[in-house]
Amino acid sequence: MSTSTQIQLVSRPVGWPEPADFRAVQVELADLADGEVRVANEFISVDPYMRGRMIDTRSYIPPFALGETMGGGAVGRVVESRSADLPVGTLVLHQLGWRDVSTGPAAAFSRLPEPPAGSESSVYLGILGMTGLTAYVGLTVIAGVKPGDVVFISGAAGAVGTAAGQIARLLGASAVIGSAGGPQKVELLTSRYGYDAAIDYRAGSVRDQLRASAPKGIDVYFDNVGGDHLEAALDVFNDGGRAALCGAISAYNETKAQPGPRNMSNIITRGLTLQGFTLGNYLGYAKEFNEKMAQWFSAGEIVYDETVVDGIDHAVDAFLGMMRGENIGKMVVRIASAE
Template sequence: MTVTSTQIQLVNRPTGWPEPKDFSTVTVEYGDLAAGQVRVANEFISVDPYMRGRMIDTRSYIPPFQLDETMTGGAVGRVVATTVDDLPVGTLVSHMLGWRDVTQADAGEFRALPEPPTGAASSIYLGVLGMTGLTAYVGLLTIASMQPGDTVFISGAAGAVGTAAAQIARLKGAHRVIGSAGSAEKVALLTDRYGYDAAFNYKDGPVRRQLRDAAPDGIDVYFDNVGGDHLEAALDSFNDGGRAALCGAIAQYNATSRTPGPSNMANIITRGLTLRGFTIGNHFDQAGEFNREMSGWFADGKIVHDETVVTGIDNAVDAFVGLMRGENTGKMVVRTS
């Protein structure tokens, strides 16, 4: 049986902010399944900041998107046709064949998932119970070695990773959790919903000053999703022996000129700081521990999460650009079905 899949392809490598002309919506025909293949109707696809880096042809930890080929990324969906006994029709699966509403591939591309917890959509496996949550968990506990009693600063605090990291910090005994975001509404959400002790709008003034005001006794851990002036502010506020997990640098992803770096790098030496970058693909060995702990917290009502949902595969590019402009609260996903 032939089916039609709507897919998004990259046709130009963006300079600065991505624009609609950099992408194309195409239809692809899938024929009958070959032995060992399954067909999946996606329910949600993920759009993530790291995808901006894949739109340029440069050295990175993951190959760039190829022009005139369908982009990839995290997705969850259900098996609608199968030749594989272990993945019967109706099975919920996760995979990396996003940016399309239907996909067809070898069974090894898909991982079966349990049904989502009561009241949650399957997109939760793209968020706090998926790679987003794992990124927050690994960055905070393994990369930055957060300890009970630490004061933690998180930039990009209202995003998917930031909201998860704050709650994990709380559950692991942080003394104080501080976040930055880009609007008064998000700042209020951080303290009212996500357990931040203090938060500030980085647009209201120098981040360095605002962080000092929010953390007069300094910080011990910095979870960096932004880079630039936020990293500089953290270097200014670190206590001796401070640790940073460098997860993202969204401040420079769409820059057309060199982003100024911190002016106080000498603090790394004088205060004995540790700054460590990471990508989650090198830490999947911790997925089992994370799944057990996060699933338990979620079941006990100790984790809250929000999603910004854009409907329709045709609107995936708008969702991605909106994510880059900070229009999301929590995880940004595209509902494809």
């Protein structure tokens, strides 16, 4: 191990990102300074929020810098250490992103337990990590799901959506309805992820399908999509409904600002609450989530899937595939064992 392959952003995409917006570089590995560790990554995460960081606009986190390596969640194992806190062999989580080898001060890495039997370390990027926590916070802290609620979740076959559907059920929802694109995903929502009903947004009007699936209306909407999905939810909401706005993937690659729902007045007449959130403000819920999720997980109450792309050189492909909805569950990049 003498070099690291890293994927850098070299231009700010307009509309859909293209491979030419990125480059792969080989970086010589320097000797470790005192207190530093070297980590061979096992998996890196590609997530929808990264699209927002590729442009230079005011947001909750600064944009990715051009000519620097893409940041983001990753898990790996310490292979060289000059820190007593993280000996060689320790499994760690970090945010150093799209590279096969990560080097830095021990404080940049968080120690992880070994993954549960039957799981790989990628589980800490998904259902047992930020993705699961996002679903949990959105449903509990933001939308306040309570027993008996009818819950609608868009992007339901994605990383957050597959977690959210199951968590909503465990929180006592009386019915959980999901939307996804295409018959394969829609089938999985009910057969595997415990959704009571599923909508194929490509097959017709989201609103009409949602109305048919939720004849008594919905109480909670967990929004990963925005656009026509949010408009449909506003139409089908019961009085006092709550929406947790987590993502708007339908708009991320649009070059023009998209108009909002045409039925905003329902927010007033039905006394609805729409609350947006980004996980960074809710990391304090990680402990509570970890405890509950560990319990659910070990009781077999939670299933998950990952879509795995092999090789750091295919990180961009994985990201674009995720943006196109080619994943089921969490999309991750598996890093070939570093030699």
